[in-house]
Amino acid sequence: MNAETKIRAPFDVRRIREDFPILSQKVHGKPLVFLDSAASAQKPRAVIAAMTSAMETQYANVHRGLHWMSERTSDAYEGVRDKVAALINAPSRAEIVFTRNTTESINLVAHSYGRGILKPGQAVLITAMEHHANIVPWQMLRDAHGVELRVAPITDAGELDMEGFAKCLEDGRVGLVAVTHMSNVLGTYLPIARIAALTHAAGAQLLVDGSQAVVHRAVDVQALGADFYVFTGHKLYGPTGIGVLWARRALLDAMPPFMGGGDMIGSVSFERSTWAEVPHKFEAGTPAILEVIGLGAAIDYVNTVGMDAISAHESALTDHAIAKLSEIDGLTIIGRAQDRGGVISFTMDGAHAHDVATLLDRNGIAVRAGQHCAEPLMRRLGLSSTARASFGIYTTPEEIDFLAATLVRVRSFFQ
């Protein structure tokens, strides 16, 4: 009997799928099997409707107008700040800064905290499994500001080498640790609470890149012990163009602004300007109003389904996928972390990841292939590219079975 019969979803995935209009599309005449949610997730009707409805019924610029439309739009916009704060259990709504995406959130911290608070000679510590978004901003800071960039090693299983990590902190020069919560290549969850304890014992602050993790698990920034937590909306079933930076209030207060302009000021004269209170100090210019509203709808949506249920669903899918893919001769799953989520990278003997992806695509299956914006990690693993299947709220065990069956055919095609 097929393995899918053994899986009992914590919610009715078929009902969930009806919420995502795009999932009824066909690709090359085949039903779309979307296994690329780690790159960007599809959008439920609730998100689409919220953004459309705002444009059709309730839209103006925020924090400016003394008119009804502006006030209502400001309420909607600021209401999402509360939703985000609740989503990650932030102590205060004022600690939620809207950005464009995770990349901009990290750049904001690299600029404002990096140049404003870190001193030349201090170090920033990252890990060998970071996305380029959590590497390049620190390299730019290093070159501009004279801080050192350190890289904590990982194990062959794709976990953080905790001993090596602790060693990197030993000389007391690390001022900031910046790590992913969940690897976008390996699916590995990092033990953030332990990392936070070591980081704080060494007198440093901790930034956590939650781009992948916030989608798959309930996040509690206080329980994690993070000082900065960053993520993006478009992987959380929300729109593109909206990201989040959470940081402890004291840090945000101490940091100089990132960008200057309207909305982020107290008062302006040609001689000098003063800054608005946080979070507005970090939100220069007209923000992504519609995208914030869309993000709010996305958070409502995942809360309605329930983060714990989503987590259980994806955990079952991941176990199922690992079991199915492990059966395929010549297929190697990259990374064997104990604690991992619904992102599975793999290679296939005799078939390059691109060729695998093209053949899967012709069967309607969307996966990512390449280096996944993590070139240094690929080099560490001795790989030039992998194919990656990633799961979301709407992924079904049947889709994974179809992936596995198609991969068997791909393998024989290239043999």
Place this chain on the structure above:
Amino acid sequence: MSSFDDVRDLYQDVILDHARNPRHMHILDPFDAAAHGDNPMCGDQVEVRIRRTPDARVAEAAFQARGCAISLASADLMAEAVRGLPDADIRALAADFRDMARTGTTHSAAPAIEMLRPLSGVCEYPSRVKCATLPWAALIAALDGAQEAQHE
């Protein structure tokens, strides 16, 4: 079982054959010019080396590569196609090939284009066109005396 009939336009037998058993994938030494090409998006890398004849034609081209079936087959067919040609013909052929990879058709008068025609199917796969053109970019860089291929 492996009836991917609809990808046969891309993965023709001749392409699969050259990808599995490339004839020109070896380290050419000595050589007169070399250049490296990489596609950082996907991790594909190719190094092309050429040896000249006394009258400045390409006596032999060879490559080392890490890449997909399309890029390997393209590099191998390229090495075969340019043998004995003067630089001007190779440049014209490269331009014709790039055109064919993008549009699927060619008006090229170069006899060597026939050898490359099996790769014309790549035009249906826009994200894969670069796989086919990367070895050519490296070859042209080698002819130019550059070390690195220009990113397209």
